[in-house]
Amino acid sequence: MYSLLLSTLAYPIIAWWLHRRLEDWLEPGMVRRMLVFLLASIACWGLASAIDWAFPGQALHLL
Numbered sequence: 001m002y003s004l005l006l007s008t009l010a011y012p013i014i015a016w017w018l019h020r021r022l023e024d025w026l027e028p029g030m031v032r033r034m035l036v037f038l039l040a041s042i043a044c045w046g047l048a049s050a051i052d053w054a055f056p057g058q059a060l061h062l063l
Contacts, residue, residue, distance in 0.1 A: 002058050003051035007044040015040040 018036045026032040052059040 002055070003048035006051060007048040010047055011040055011044045014043045 015036055018039050019032070022032050022036060026035070
């Protein structure tokens, strides 16, 4: 459960950071926004997976 909360709270921070880092490489537009969304989503998924791995008793078991 904590992994869901922490990854949800971390998403805006990671997305903001990625958006600022990609300003030098990509011009503003749909490509940069989609890349930020994709990379931030992957980073939050990795964060949630790491928390679930570190604390298996707190993991959500859906299946």
